[in-house]
Amino acid sequence: MANSVGQMQIVESDRDQYLVKKEPYYRAVADEVENYQAAYRVRMPVMLKGPTGCGKSRFVEYMAWMLQKPLISVACTEDMTASDLVGRHLLDINGTRWQDGPLTVAARIGAICYLDEIVEARQDTTVVIHPLTDHRRELPLEKNAELVRAHEDFQLVISYNPGYQSLMKDLKQSTKQRFGGLDFNYPSAAIEAEIVAHESGVDVEIAHKLVQVGASSRNLKGHGLDEGMSTRLLIYAAQLIAEGVAPAGACRMALVTPLSDDPDMRDTLNAAVDTYF
Amino acid sequence: MTPPRQDPRLRGDDTVVMHAELAEYLQCIDDEDIKSGELIEASYLDAQRVMSPQGLENYLVGIKAMCTLGKGQDLVLTYVQEMPVVAKEVGEDILPDTIEAIMKLASLTSGAVITLILANLPLAATRLGDAELLRGYLKLLHQLAGKAPRGLRPMMEALSELLSKLTLGGLRRWAHWGAQAYQRDFDGLAAYFALQTETSKSVLQRERRGTLFVDNHRKLNFYLRALWGRAFFMRPTADDFENRQGSKPFIDNYLVHLPDAFDAVGDIAGIDVYRAAAAHAAAHVVYTEGAIESSGLSPAQCCFIEIFEDARIEYLAYRRFPGLRRLWLGFFEHAMEAAPATQNATVDTMLRLGRALLDPDYRDRESWLDATAAAFRDRLAQDAANPNDSRRFGLECFERVNRQHAMRCAFCSTR
Numbered sequence: 001m002a003n004s005v006g007q008m009q010i011v012e013s014d015r016d017q018y019l020v021k022k023e024p025y026y027r028a029v030a031d032e033v034e035n036y037q038a039a040y041r042v043r044m045p046v047m048l049k050g051p052t053g054c055g056k057s058r059f060v061e062y063m064a065w066m067l068q069k070p071l072i073s074v075a076c077t078e079d080m081t082a083s084d085l086v087g088r089h090l091l092d093i094n095g096t097r098w099q100d101g102p103l104t105v106a107a108r109i110g111a112i113c114y115l116d117e118i119v120e121a122r123q124d125t126t127v128v129i130h131p132l133t134d135h136r137r138e139l140p141l142e143k144n145a146e147l148v149r150a151h152e153d154f155q156l157v158i159s160y161n162p163g164y165q166s167l168m169k170d171l172k173q174s175t176k177q178r179f180g181g182l183d184f185n186y187p188s189a190a191i192e193a194e195i196v197a198h199e200s201g202v203d204v205e206i207a208h209k210l211v212q213v214g215a216s217s218r219n220l221k222g223h224g225l226d227e228g229m230s231t232r233l234l235i236y237a238a239q240l241i242a243e244g245v246a247p248a249g250a251c252r253m254a255l256v257t258p259l260s261d262d263p264d265m266r267d268t269l270n271a272a273v274d275t276y277f
Numbered sequence: 278m279t280p281p282r283q284d285p286r287l288r289g290d291d292t293v294v295m296h297a298e299l300a301e302y303l304q305c306i307d308d309e310d311i312k313s314g315e316l317i318e319a320s321y322l323d324a325q326r327v328m329s330p331q332g333l334e335n336y337l338v339g340i341k342a343m344c345t346l347g348k349g350q351d352l353v354l355t356y357v358q359e360m361p362v363v364a365k366e367v368g369e370d371i372l373p374d375t376i377e378a379i380m381k382l383a384s385l386t387s388g389a390v391i392t393l394i395l396a397n398l399p400l401a402a403t404r405l406g407d408a409e410l411l412r413g414y415l416k417l418l419h420q421l422a423g424k425a426p427r428g429l430r431p432m433m434e435a436l437s438e439l440l441s442k443l444t445l446g447g448l449r450r451w452a453h454w455g456a457q458a459y460q461r462d463f464d465g466l467a468a469y470f471a472l473q474t475e476t477s478k479s480v481l482q483r484e485r486r487g488t489l490f491v492d493n494h495r496k497l498n499f500y501l502r503a504l505w506g507r508a509f510f511m512r513p514t515a516d517d518f519e520n521r522q523g524s525k526p527f528i529d530n531y532l533v534h535l536p537d538a539f540d541a542v543g544d545i546a547g548i549d550v551y552r553a554a555a556a557h558a559a560a561h562v563v564y565t566e567g568a569i570e571s572s573g574l575s576p577a578q579c580c581f582i583e584i585f586e587d588a589r590i591e592y593l594a595y596r597r598f599p600g601l602r603r604l605w606l607g608f609f610e611h612a613m614e615a616a617p618a619t620q621n622a623t624v625d626t627m628l629r630l631g632r633a634l635l636d637p638d639y640r641d642r643e644s645w646l647d648a649t650a651a652a653f654r655d656r657l658a659q660d661a662a663n664p665n666d667s668r669r670f671g672l673e674c675f676e677r678v679n680r681q682h683a684m685r686c687a688f689c690s691t692r
């Protein structure tokens with residue numbers, strides 16, 4: 001038991017390190033904050049759906065701050081294994097030692113665990129979250145012969161980009177149906193301009209033009225572009241402008257070049273930039 | 278019902294299972310030629326993919342027609358192979374026209390040349406990009422077969438280069454020039470049509486247009502969709518035969534017709550000329566709700582109404598896309614610099630009026646013109662949705678100018 005007490009102490013001191021200390025800037029778009037709070041009160045697992053760079057990660061940080069809960073984020077990748085989430089035995093001078101993975105730590109300390117871009121992970125990896133996301137709220141560590149009961153503050157959040165969805169990469173129904181979902185999208189023009197201005201320091205007028213450039217690229221989604229310009233890219237462009245780069249050049253660098261390799265498309269996007277600046 | 282005739286070459290080789298209906302039409306093809314059997318089969322599958330039942334029927338009838346020409350198996354096989362590609366490029370309605378054109382050519386030129394023409398038809402279809410233009414091309418070939426039959430073969434060999442640089446109008450002028458100049462000089466004719474003489478190259482250069490529609494169609498589609506978030510249908514028109522400038526873009530039934538080529542206008546590159554024209558046309562499509570009542574009006578009156586109506590829809594567009602104003606303004610600036618002082622006074626007034634409407638900073642030498650433009654812009658700022666304002670302003674303006682110039686409006690294009 002001494003061991004487990006020791007572990008508890010480490011875990012307790014770790015809790016602090018995962019707290020979001022400073023209030024993140026988050027501009028609510030609809031009633032997502034209230035809805036999330038309600039979901040958290042009943043510890044409902046939540047999935048955030050939406051295109052890249054539209055504010056999902058920022059939202060989770062903000063909610064963690066607001067609820068004063070630790071936040072542990074994991075970027076999921078294709079070659080991630082269940083052990084990367086749950087933990088594994090490590091070898092050191094004293095022999096083997098169990099090392100918790102991020103999911104296990106989150107379950108023990110009562111953190112919000114954010115699995116970013118969950119579809120990237122293989123399905124045999126994602127199933128480890130199942131017992132944590134139903135009434136059981138527990139995590140069996142088979143290799144450690146331990147059953148971790150989730151701390152009462154623990155909550156699981158995943159993010160998910162429906163655009164990337166393909167036959168190969170999709171969540172199983174049995175995974176999907178363990179979550180409540182919040183739809184994210186690019187905010188309406190006025191709000192997006194406010195966000196871009198806030199994050200970059202450019203004035204709202206420039207931010208508004210950037211948002212319109214973004215909107216024209218989003219018109220081309222599915223018609224030559226896989227995805228329109230994200231809020232994140234618009235902020236990049238604005239940051240360059242704030243650094244003194246001329247708008248056309250800033251847009252080329254931050255908005256056009258990253259988005260497409262198709263010369264016709266790039267030419268068109270540059271022309272679209274010119275219709276606003 | 279009699280069972281369809283089974284072609285013996287198809288039996289026993291299950292990789293080549295010919296459609297019965299196809300075999301019916303292919304009676305002139307050598308029975309031993311298994312290789313062409315595979316080719317035919319593949320082409321037929323393509324045809325089925327791109328054609329309607331009616332189109333397929335025309336295609337098959339065409340095969341029979343090619344057989345009846347008696348100009349060799351190659352010609353038939355080339356037809357079989359290339360027509361699905363042509364139909365895919367410009368639509369299957371071109372099939373009957375093509376068959377008819379080939380039949381007519383058959384009395385004027387050899388099977389080998391016709392085969393070459395067929396082999397190059399997909400290229401022509403791709404480059405011209407439109408059925409109407411391809412019809413014009415077939416007509417040109419027919420004229421040449423009469424006037425300069427020996428030019429056809431070398432011309433087919435140079436076709437890829439020719440069509441990468443010329444519009445249909447340019448190709449016509451280039452070909453007629455050669456046919457005329459080398460009427461009695463067979464070697465000279467062949468060299469000209471093969472693009473092997475300096476003269477030939479310099480005529481090509483002269484006829485070359487800056488920017489071709491077909492090279493920019495995709496970009497223009499992207500552009501209009503980026504701005505308005507919807508599709509616009511665009512087609513090239515070939516009106517640049519008589520007059521190099523071609524005609525003004527126009528809209529017919531939501532279809533935007535743009536010239537098949539534009540030259541640069543001053544500093545404005547060809548692609549930007551296209552963008553300006555396409556955006557202007559799109560603005561008409563988007564912002565024009567009802568037609569303006571024009572019965573009983575003279576063409577000159579309509580011209581003036583059109584100037585204000587253009588200004589109105591352009592205003593609505595550049596209110597959303599400010600860069601468009603700058604783009605459009607460039608054309609007025611260029612036209613005013615380039616216009617000779619001797620220009621028809623009414624046309625000159627129209628040009629200045631268009632400029633003043635688009636450009637609040639512009640100051641005209643006639644103060645009424647500035648005042649009219651300012652009044653119309655004020656009107657637009659209050660309510661830009663009403664085309665009757667264009668009508669009212671246009672007619673008032675017409676009256677004034679009419680009194681002033683006792684005008685004769687010969688033509689109505691300001692741009």
Ligand SMILES: Nc1ncnc2c1ncn2[C@@H]1O[C@H](COP(=O)(O)OP(=O)(O)OP(=O)(O)O)[C@@H](O)[C@H]1O
Binds near residue numbers: 025027029050187231
């Ligand atoms: N509603 C918002 N309030 C404040 N900032 C926002 C908002 N939406 C987007 N942003 C800004 O956009 C940037 C990108 O958002 P974020 O990183 O959260 O995207 P994401 O949806 O997590 O993207 P990805 O799927 O690529 O991870 C943020 O850094 C933030 O600056």
Ligand SMILES: [Mg+2]
Binds near residue numbers: 056057058116
């Ligand atoms: Mg993220």
